[in-house]
Amino acid sequence: MKRTSSPSLRRVARAVVTAAICSAFLALPLFMLVGSLRLPGLPPPNGWEWLPDPLHWGNFELVGQVLPEWSTAVRNSVLIVAVAVPVTVLVASGAGFVIATARGTKLRFLIAVSVVALLIPASALWVPRFSVFRWLGLTDTLAAVMAPALYGTSPFYVLLFALTYWRIPTTLFDAARVEGASPLRTWWQVAVPMGRPAAFAVAMLAFTFHWSNLVDPILYLSSPDRITLPLALSRLQAFEPTNFPVLLAGAVIVTVPATVVFLLAQRAFLTRTISGGTRT
Amino acid sequence: MKKQSIASVVLAVMLAGSMTIGTDRATATTRAGGGTTVLRFQFAGEPEDAAVYDLLIEAFEKGRPKIDVEPTVYGSKGDLIQSLITSFAGGAPPDVFLLNYREYSQFVTRGAIAPIGPRLDEQGVDLDEYFRQPLRAFTFDGKLQCLPQNVSSLVVYWNRVLFERAGLEPPAPGWTWEEFRQTAIALTGGGLHGLGVEASLPRLAPFVWGAGGEVVDDTERPTRFTLDTPEAREALEFLVGLVRDDGVVPSEVDLAAQDLETRFTAGKLGMFLSSRKDVPAFREVTGLDWDVAPLPVGSEHATLLHSDGFCLARDGDHPDAAAKFAAFAAGRAGQGILSLGGRTVPSLRSVANSPSFLDPTSPPDGDQVFLDGIKIMRRTPVIPTWPEIEERVDEILTRAFYEPGYTIDDAIAAIAAETRELFEEAAAER
Numbered sequence A: 001m002k003r004t005s006s007p008s009l010r011r012v013a014r015a016v017v018t019a020a021i022c023s024a025f026l027a028l029p030l031f032m033l034v035g036s037l038r039l040p041g042l043p044p045p046n047g048w049e050w051l052p053d054p055l056h057w058g059n060f061e062l063v064g065q066v067l068p069e070w071s072t073a074v075r076n077s078v079l080i081v082a083v084a085v086p087v088t089v090l091v092a093s094g095a096g097f098v099i100a101t102a103r104g105t106k107l108r109f110l111i112a113v114s115v116v117a118l119l120i121p122a123s124a125l126w127v128p129r130f131s132v133f134r135w136l137g138l139t140d141t142l143a144a145v146m147a148p149a150l151y152g153t154s155p156f157y158v159l160l161f162a163l164t165y166w167r168i169p170t171t172l173f174d175a176a177r178v179e180g181a182s183p184l185r186t187w188w189q190v191a192v193p194m195g196r197p198a199a200f201a202v203a204m205l206a207f208t209f210h211w212s213n214l215v216d217p218i219l220y221l222s223s224p225d226r227i228t229l230p231l232a233l234s235r236l237q238a239f240e241p242t243n244f245p246v247l248l249a250g251a252v253i254v255t256v257p258a259t260v261v262f263l264l265a266q267r268a269f270l271t272r273t274i275s276g277g278t279r280t
Numbered sequence B: 001m002k003k004q005s006i007a008s009v010v011l012a013v014m015l016a017g018s019m020t021i022g023t024d025r026a027t028a029t030t031r032a033g034g035g036t037t038v039l040r041f042q043f044a045g046e047p048e049d050a051a052v053y054d055l056l057i058e059a060f061e062k063g064r065p066k067i068d069v070e071p072t073v074y075g076s077k078g079d080l081i082q083s084l085i086t087s088f089a090g091g092a093p094p095d096v097f098l099l100n101y102r103e104y105s106q107f108v109t110r111g112a113i114a115p116i117g118p119r120l121d122e123q124g125v126d127l128d129e130y131f132r133q134p135l136r137a138f139t140f141d142g143k144l145q146c147l148p149q150n151v152s153s154l155v156v157y158w159n160r161v162l163f164e165r166a167g168l169e170p171p172a173p174g175w176t177w178e179e180f181r182q183t184a185i186a187l188t189g190g191g192l193h194g195l196g197v198e199a200s201l202p203r204l205a206p207f208v209w210g211a212g213g214e215v216v217d218d219t220e221r222p223t224r225f226t227l228d229t230p231e232a233r234e235a236l237e238f239l240v241g242l243v244r245d246d247g248v249v250p251s252e253v254d255l256a257a258q259d260l261e262t263r264f265t266a267g268k269l270g271m272f273l274s275s276r277k278d279v280p281a282f283r284e285v286t287g288l289d290w291d292v293a294p295l296p297v298g299s300e301h302a303t304l305l306h307s308d309g310f311c312l313a314r315d316g317d318h319p320d321a322a323a324k325f326a327a328f329a330a331g332r333a334g335q336g337i338l339s340l341g342g343r344t345v346p347s348l349r350s351v352a353n354s355p356s357f358l359d360p361t362s363p364p365d366g367d368q369v370f371l372d373g374i375k376i377m378r379r380t381p382v383i384p385t386w387p388e389i390e391e392r393v394d395e396i397l398t399r400a401f402y403e404p405g406y407t408i409d410d411a412i413a414a415i416a417a418e419t420r421e422l423f424e425e426a427a428a429e430r
Helices: A002-035 A059-066 A070-101 A104-119 A122-135 A142-151 A155-166 A170-178 A183-194 A196-212 A215-220 A229-237 A241-279 B002-033 B047-062 B077-089 B105-109 B132-137 B160-165 B177-187 B201-210 B230-244 B252-257 B260-265 B276-284 B319-329 B332-340 B367-375 B386-402 B408-429
Strands: B037-044 B067-074 B096-100 B155-159 B193-196 B269-274 B290-293 B303-306 B308-313
Touching: A002 A241, A059 A070, A059 A241, A070 A104, A070 A142, A070 A155, A070 A183, A070 A196, A070 A229, A104 A155, A122 A142, A122 A215, A122 B077, A142 A196, A142 A215, A155 A183, A155 A196, A170 A183, A183 A196, A196 A229, A196 A241, A215 A229, A215 B077, A229 A241, A229 B047, A229 B067, A241 B260, A241 B276, B037 B047, B037 B077, B037 B319, B047 B067, B047 B319, B047 B332, B067 B077, B067 B319, B077 B096, B096 B319, B132 B303, B155 B160, B155 B276, B155 B367, B177 B193, B177 B230, B177 B269, B193 B260, B201 B230, B201 B303, B201 B386, B230 B386, B230 B408, B252 B386, B260 B269, B260 B276, B269 B276, B290 B367, B308 B319, B319 B332, B386 B408
Parallel strands: B037 B067, B037 B096, B193 B269
Antiparallel strands: B096 B308, B155 B269, B155 B290
16 A cells, blocks of 8 residues: 555655745746736735736837837847857857867866856956957947857856767767868767757857846947847836836746747757667 | 858858948948037936936937937946946946936046036036035035036925825924824824835935934045934934834835835835935826925934936047037026926026926925925035945944844944945045
């Protein structure tokens, strides 16, 4: 009796714990969604409101009216991720491959450089970067915000790829070399196809980073044509409490693409890992 | 073949990216090349503020086809200051920016601000037309650094419905601390609080002056806080007593759930201490019936100056156009437009006494309270380390308000100890 009940009991317990953890995380998006359907101008609710009365869908349109730059912000943010995410994945993948195939001092040096780069606080680079961008004539251009993609956005992504490529048997790379493939070709034809889960993970992380990047646009962009979605949201945030429904509607609009990207990438990299696991 | 194609894809993407981004920029420079000056103006504010500034800029550009003002609006003051510090350090600051008098001096000592005073004659600005208090606050190193746009004071916002429900008379001018306290007590109960007051130096200071005390030893060249005098102590005890003994102020837990401004708009606060800045917000709330009253009077009448000024960057590319814009924005036409937005108390006497400010059709009815406040207005010192000093003091005051066992003596001692170095640092920079 005990033997048969304990696994199902454990399953129920696990489901309960999972649900509890999920609901803690779901509370905020739910609050955002419910709040975005409230009529602006009303005094804020006292405590939690399950369904606003009246239900008001107009806030999603209102966002574009109170902030005329909203459509510009959408265009700029889409442009930024469209360029920065693929470049990040390519550069981080390439750099990760170099680390994964390096040996001895070279390997230690590359790892040390990555870790040190990871440890430098971002704020220490604000002013130097500003000077560099100014020298290059890139201040107040979207290129200044995309630029981190040229080094893979974060050393962490590079190391993630390196870790993935390490797990590929070296004999595969050696075989490719014996057949006369250049390192670049080995990377593209052997490493990249096998590291696809990592690529999806990095693409997802890079998307989230560039999509929600607020500090760089604050520092390097100034003209109204250069506004990005996080900047637009922070402007809505200055609204007084009675207009919070408009801010929350803006937040919903910004969150939806990130959620979709996460769901797509998550499915892609989870299934790949499983199929990779069964093959070996 | 393969590697070339990959490399060319990467390059093409980057180039395409930078080219589409570059085109707008290129047109901007050709515009400038065609004799148009692009003037960059940065400030922090709400979307409604931004709309008012758009009107102002439009009015300015109308008569000046060769100047194109490009505003950058930040959602918070912190974002604005972070951006200013970086762009100054990087050598490409905006031409004009709006700062509070409590914050601008750190930019003066860093050599970032070009004093506006010497440029005002050529712009036809007569400083005698401005209220003196904000002009003095924006004077540093003997020069007028920025041109004040407004002259707000600390007032009591009060909810008419809650007053009537509690059977209370509207606050009368010259009301005493004790009357204020009794009113707050009468308004408290049933989930409502009588008074909203932040644990901060700008809220404490007018009470210290009202008790006949001083906040610092010398407003011009401060070396230390003087909160240990009997008068200053009395003010601290009064405020802390309202929180701890009378329980008329929302607790820290209450505040974490809903801040003071939100509570006032939701009709859960009888009175709320703030400057003019909340007027546009409260005007928009449907069903909120409110007005403003002067601060209660201790042994003296006093309130605190709140003022923002237009500052010019020292290394700006277009000093003349920048001065012209600042003079227009803080001039009669500019202040007229800004005061319609409701947020500012005009620093120009003529605009302050005009219908565009004293508009009888929109609340508060007590606009005159803000003008009466000017006569009894005082200010905190203008020194570069002041923002940091305020930050430390606010933390300590929060503990004095809410932390069990943290006494007023603890607070006074901590304020003295934690700010000593910051005063010394400021003195050394002079």
